Amino acid sequence: MLRSASVPVESTKPFSLHPIARLLIIGLLALAVVTIFMTINSRGNWDFVLPFRGRKVLAIIVVGTAIAISTVIFQTITANRILTPSIMGFDALFMLVQTIAVFSMGGAALAQTDPKIRFVVNVLVMTVFSGALYWWLFIKANRPLHLLVLIGIIFGTLFRSFTNLLQRMIDPTDFAVLQDTSFASFNSVDRTLVGIGATIVGVILLMVALRNRILDAMLLGRATSISIGVDYQREVMIVLAMTTILVSVSTALVGPITFFGLLVAHLAYHTVGSSGHRYTIPAAALYSIIFLVGGQLILEHVFNFNSSLSIMVEFAGGLLFIILLLRGNA
Amino acid sequence: MIEITNVTKRYGTTAVVDDVTATIRKGGITSLIGPNGAGKSTLLGMMSRLLKTDAGTITVDGLDVTSTSGDVMARKLAILRQQNYFEARLTVEDLVTFGRFPYCKGRPTVEDKKHIDRAIEYLELSDLRYRFLHELSGGQQQRAFVSMVLAQDTDYLLLDEPLNNLDMRHSIAMMQQLRHIVNDLNKTVVIVLHDINFASWYSDEILAMRDGRIVYHAGPEVVITPKALMDLYDVEVTVETIQGKSVGVYYGAMNIATPRHHD
Numbered sequence: 001m002l003r004s005a006s007v008p009v010e011s012t013k014p015f016s017l018h019p020i021a022r023l024l025i026i027g028l029l030a031l032a033v034v035t036i037f038m039t040i041n042s043r044g045n046w047d048f049v050l051p052f053r054g055r056k057v058l059a060i061i062v063v064g065t066a067i068a069i070s071t072v073i074f075q076t077i078t079a080n081r082i083l084t085p086s087i088m089g090f091d092a093l094f095m096l097v098q099t100i101a102v103f104s105m106g107g108a109a110l111a112q113t114d115p116k117i118r119f120v121v122n123v124l125v126m127t128v129f130s131g132a133l134y135w136w137l138f139i140k141a142n143r144p145l146h147l148l149v150l151i152g153i154i155f156g157t158l159f160r161s162f163t164n165l166l167q168r169m170i171d172p173t174d175f176a177v178l179q180d181t182s183f184a185s186f187n188s189v190d191r192t193l194v195g196i197g198a199t200i201v202g203v204i205l206l207m208v209a210l211r212n213r214i215l216d217a218m219l220l221g222r223a224t225s226i227s228i229g230v231d232y233q234r235e236v237m238i239v240l241a242m243t244t245i246l247v248s249v250s251t252a253l254v255g256p257i258t259f260f261g262l263l264v265a266h267l268a269y270h271t272v273g274s275s276g277h278r279y280t281i282p283a284a285a286l287y288s289i290i291f292l293v294g295g296q297l298i299l300e301h302v303f304n305f306n307s308s309l310s311i312m313v314e315f316a317g318g319l320l321f322i323i324l325l326l327r328g329n330a
Numbered sequence: 331m332i333e334i335t336n337v338t339k340r341y342g343t344t345a346v347v348d349d350v351t352a353t354i355r356k357g358g359i360t361s362l363i364g365p366n367g368a369g370k371s372t373l374l375g376m377m378s379r380l381l382k383t384d385a386g387t388i389t390v391d392g393l394d395v396t397s398t399s400g401d402v403m404a405r406k407l408a409i410l411r412q413q414n415y416f417e418a419r420l421t422v423e424d425l426v427t428f429g430r431f432p433y434c435k436g437r438p439t440v441e442d443k444k445h446i447d448r449a450i451e452y453l454e455l456s457d458l459r460y461r462f463l464h465e466l467s468g469g470q471q472q473r474a475f476v477s478m479v480l481a482q483d484t485d486y487l488l489l490d491e492p493l494n495n496l497d498m499r500h501s502i503a504m505m506q507q508l509r510h511i512v513n514d515l516n517k518t519v520v521i522v523l524h525d526i527n528f529a530s531w532y533s534d535e536i537l538a539m540r541d542g543r544i545v546y547h548a549g550p551e552v553v554i555t556p557k558a559l560m561d562l563y564d565v566e567v568t569v570e571t572i573q574g575k576s577v578g579v580y581y582g583a584m585n586i587a588t589p590r591h592h593d
């Protein structure tokens with residue numbers, strides 16, 4: 001080896017707050033927001049207020065965590081930081097699968113089946129379809145990002161229009177089985193599904209935790225991760241399946257949310273001080289909770305205003321999407 | 331030993347690697363040279379299981395690269411590709427740590443840390459250790475990637491144009507470092523080189539490709555000759571012997587032969 005021209009300086013690690021400390025701060029913030037939400041203006045009506053608001057918070061935690069995990073792992077395996085499952089139309093596909101089920105079986109028959117079973121069947125169908133679709137789109141070939149953005153928009157529009165068409169053709173009584181598809185709402189959460197949703201998200205969180213170092217390696221892209229021994233094809237399939245299931249959960253619970261995942265994922269990437277999934281995923285989930293519970297809090301108690309949380313959240317996320325595209329990250 | 335037997339890779343109807351058979355012996359530096367588009371990266375990609383072969387087999391010490399588990403292969407053979415880009419923000423140390431992934435699965439032990447330190451020192455990256463990759467120059471990034479591959483501590487190293495972006499001093503340092511690990515640790519290096527004189531100076535053997543075929547596989551004294559280089563590149567090269575090595579001079583070559591293979 002050549003001698004260094006100058007005396008080599010062993011650099012010391014520059015000071016920076018450890019990711020765990022940063023997570024702790026974000027966690028405390030989330031805890032504070034949840035506590036305020038649970039206790040504000042309760043007027044001593046604890047018996048009513050706690051379970052009522054608790055259910056809402058639980059639903060938000062389930063949805064927020066599902067969106068955060070699915071966005072981060074999807075961005076890892078597709079080696080991009082602009083596209084998210086919902087921008088690529090995953091949630092629109094879920095609505096379509098649901099509508100096709102009602103259309104082909106009829107609302108009456110469906111209404112008699114257990115919503116939990118209905119949900120699980122929907123998720124399975126959806127996993128197969130979108131798994132295949134996104135495998136073909138992202139993994140089989142190295143397609144340029146701008147093409148993927150276009151394909152995502154076209155698919156999303158196609159799925160949504162097809163859903164609308166079918167819904168118009170459906171018997172109006174059957175239609176009631178379907179939820180309002182146009183905007184997400186945190187006030188009309190499908191209660192029967194919160195429990196099963198929480199279970200599913202919990203299991204997937206555990207699976208993600210177990211393979212977090214593999215996900216870290218996959219950040220290096222296909223070639224390098226194969227070189228260091230990652231079973232790339234298998235891991236991509238697993239992550240795609242997990243993403244699909246998570247998107248199904250959040251869509252079934254509150255409806256489609258397009259840009260929110262992008263927002264919380266980027267906040268996490270930029271503030272948690274590490275690319276490790278053991279930090280970015282919890283941080284993104286906590287940001288989801290802060291935004292959704294905090295937003296709900298402000299809308300309910302400051303503006304006395306109920307329905308537009310998803311619109312606000314979408315606006316902020318959509319703005320970020322445009323900024324990222326313009327910055328030429330694409 | 332790497333055994334390549336009747337390997338073909340097609341894109342559409344063109345075979346970009348065309349029925350190649352070659353044996354790369356264990357220990358030593360084998361350089362892959364040839365004009366742009368000759369199929370060097372494609373061949374290296376198939377050797378390292380990043381690309382599927384359309385026909386033929388490749389084995390490394392008897393292990394078939396397509397059927398052996400990725401985990402086993404990762405401790406046998408490391409690859410560095412020509413282009414490496416990713417979005418994540420990683421420091422040099424983070425990247426080199428990934429070289430130990432086949433052993434520690436992302437949770438480095440004291441032993442792994444030693445390998446990481448050594449690999450960082452080898453490439454003179456100590457003072458850049460905590461810098462983010464995206465803040466470094468192309469050459470510094472390239473060295474960080476090579477350092478990662480060294481940390482992987484495999485018997486075989488496949489490097490696709492690792493001298494890209496490197497200045498004179500770091501190019502020499504890298505080649506001497508490769509020479510050193512080959513001699514002292516009995517490693518096998520297969521390296522795609524752009525510069526025929528680096529290939530001549532440092533290789534034990536040269537594999538020269540053109541149009542998807544191997545046209546020469548011999549020592550530098552055979553391949554770095556005016557005739558062979560004309561066959562390969564269609565450029566008239568003057569070859570001189572300097573310090574016992576063949577050195578080609580072509581910077582003012584007056585006779586650029588008309589390319590035979592273009593339309």
Ligand SMILES: Nc1ncnc2c1ncn2[C@@H]1O[C@H](COP(=O)(O)OP(=O)(O)O)[C@@H](O)[C@H]1O
Nearest residue numbers: 341342346364365366367368369370371372373
């Ligand atoms: N994914 C691909 N699709 C189509 N053609 C390709 C692909 N990859 C490489 N090629 C073609 O194969 C040939 C060999 O490429 P490559 O192995 O990269 O050459 P080299 O590394 O020798 O410059 C080139 O003509 C290139 O255009």
Ligand SMILES: [Mg+2]
Nearest residue numbers: 370371412490
């Ligand atoms: Mg090449």
